[in-house]
Amino acid sequence: MKKYLVIGNPISHSLSPKLHNYWLKQNNINAVYDKIKLEEKEIEATIHDIKKQKIAGCNVTVPFKKKVIPFLDKLSIQAEQTQSVNTIIFENGKLVGHNTDTFGFDKAIKSLNFNMKGKKILILGAGGVVPSIVFAIKKMGVSEITISNRTKQKAENLKVLFQELNILEWGNLKNFDVVINATSLGLNNEKINLDFSKVGKNKLFYDVIYNPTETNFLKEGKQLGNITENGASMFIYQAFEAFKLWHGIEPEVNFETLKLLKND
Ligand code: ATR
Numbered sequence: 001m002k003k004y005l006v007i008g009n010p011i012s013h014s015l016s017p018k019l020h021n022y023w024l025k026q027n028n029i030n031a032v033y034d035k036i037k038l039e040e041k042e043i044e045a046t047i048h049d050i051k052k053q054k055i056a057g058c059n060v061t062v063p064f065k066k067k068v069i070p071f072l073d074k075l076s077i078q079a080e081q082t083q084s085v086n087t088i089i090f091e092n093g094k095l096v097g098h099n100t101d102t103f104g105f106d107k108a109i110k111s112l113n114f115n116m117k118g119k120k121i122l123i124l125g126a127g128g129v130v131p132s133i134v135f136a137i138k139k140m141g142v143s144e145i146t147i148s149n150r151t152k153q154k155a156e157n158l159k160v161l162f163q164e165l166n167i168l169e170w171g172n173l174k175n176f177d178v179v180i181n182a183t184s185l186g187l188n189n190e191k192i193n194l195d196f197s198k199v200g201k202n203k204l205f206y207d208v209i210y211n212p213t214e215t216n217f218l219k220e221g222k223q224l225g226n227i228t229e230n231g232a233s234m235f236i237y238q239a240f241e242a243f244k245l246w247h248g249i250e251p252e253v254n255f256e257t258l259k260l261l262k263n264d
Helices: 016-026 040-051 077-082 101-112 130-138 152-160 216-223 232-247 255-262
Strands: 002-008 031-037 057-060 087-091 094-098 120-124 144-148 178-181 204-207 227-229
Touching: 002 016, 002 040, 016 031, 016 232, 016 255, 040 057, 040 087, 040 094, 057 232, 077 094, 077 101, 077 130, 087 232, 094 232, 101 130, 101 204, 101 227, 101 232, 120 130, 130 144, 130 152, 144 152, 204 216, 216 227, 232 255
Parallel strands: 002 031, 002 057, 120 144, 120 178, 178 204, 204 227
Antiparallel strands: 057 087, 087 094
């Protein structure tokens, strides 16, 4: 039986096994998908197991999306430009790193039918998922992309990958058309201590977090008269694209799939 994995640290919260195992069963694929918490020094050996095909493929989550890169033979364009890998496949004798988070974010926005053309975008945070979001947004014809992060230097560092980014001091909110929460604030019901009334009304408030379903950031965005969306479909579509890369099949995305993420 083929074995797939998601590696990260922490990993207990990951819903990837639930989603992939559901799709494996639905498509009668004789394989199993597991999660493993790794220490950094164990990454190389785990990736070696993919080369030996003891493990058929692997998803990578925080904090290893960049750290796996030195052990791979080839990167997709998305992985190269974001310096971030979330899916590893073994193809023609080579270990290839892909980034399907970019696809996930793109699909999530498209399924909202929200037109990003000419819009001013603010991303809060500068952690692991942000390069993937910037990569996807750059292709949407937006007018500007601004990053605001508590630790300003980390936002500045992102300019090495994307020179066109604007950096905004944490706490200095102003008018934007879209605000994306890519910080970890909200995972444990924390509030983001920013004055969101400065953003204006009828904007899009998007949270990468999907559990809880409605973070305080989204609650406040809604109260202020904005459209809100959580990260559930981004999560599902990054998994969809990884599944397609490994198995050559597009798994079904429907109400049942969304429910899988809510039952936890
Ligand atoms: P990593 O930084 O290891 O990639 P992450 O979960 O991807 O981890 O990112 C966490 C993000 O949430 C960071 O942007 C972090 O800001 P810092 O770079 O300043 O640490 C942000 N974050 C976490 N706690 C925060 C807080 N209390 N206030 C503001 N931002 C916070």
